[in-house]
Amino acid sequence: MKQFSLLFVFMIFSSCQYFDKQVPSEKELLQKELKAINWKEVDEYPSVADCQKIENKTQRQQCFFEYMTQLIQQKLSVDTLSILYPELDTIQVKVTIFPNATMKFEPQFTKDSVAYDTIKIDSILKARLVDFPKINPAIKRGIPVKTQFILPVIIKAE
Numbered sequence: 001m002k003q004f005s006l007l008f009v010f011m012i013f014s015s016c017q018y019f020d021k022q023v024p025s026e027k028e029l030l031q032k033e034l035k036a037i038n039w040k041e042v043d044e045y046p047s048v049a050d051c052q053k054i055e056n057k058t059q060r061q062q063c064f065f066e067y068m069t070q071l072i073q074q075k076l077s078v079d080t081l082s083i084l085y086p087e088l089d090t091i092q093v094k095v096t097i098f099p100n101a102t103m104k105f106e107p108q109f110t111k112d113s114v115a116y117d118t119i120k121i122d123s124i125l126k127a128r129l130v131d132f133p134k135i136n137p138a139i140k141r142g143i144p145v146k147t148q149f150i151l152p153v154i155i156k157a158e
Contacts, residue, residue, distance in 0.1 A: 037141070044139040046097045046147055052136070065151065068095065072105075072153045075128045091153050093125070099137050099144035105129045108150060 044057070051063035072093060092108040105125050109118050137144040 042138040042140045042145060042147060043142075046138045047136045048133055065149070069151050069153060071132065072129060072151065073155075076125070076153065076155060089155055091121070091125075091155060092150050093153050094148060094150050096146065096148045097135055097137050098146050101135050101137050101144075103129075103132060103135060 045061040045064060047060060047064050048067055051060050051067060054060040054063055094106045094108050096104040096106070098104070107118070107121055107125055109121075138147040139145065
């Protein structure tokens with residue numbers, strides 16, 4: 001019995017090592033998680049109601065970009081851009097969609113665009129590119145986030 005109790009005491013003290021595991025600190029876990037996140041990609045791209053029913057992520061993104069390009073071209077087609085600047089056939093428009101679903105449009109000009117009155121083109125864009133349908137912002141890990149992309153918008157109708 002004495003040997004059994006000595007063995008029992010020895011097992012109790014040696015088994016405590018199995019329960020003594022190091023718990024990683026919050027900072028270590030946070031750093032590990034932050035490194036695992038791809039900050040260049042979103043989980044869901046911005047979308048409109050017409051594109052929401054598409055299941056494939058890539059096709060939904062393509063649908064949204066085509067929809068936005070067509071809508072911007074439609075809104076600018078009734079304007080005087082093609083009359084004021086006949087040599088200008090395409091404008092690169094940087095579209096920013098904020099988490100609260102508001103949008104901002106900025107024309108992107110090349111460095112040698114001194115032939116264009118960039119301020120006038122910018123004011124025309126701001127005046128025409130209003131009253132868009134509801135845009136659902138991009139989602140990253142369940143949170144709406146700001147996204148930016150550049151769309152080529154064709155001005156000249158041939």
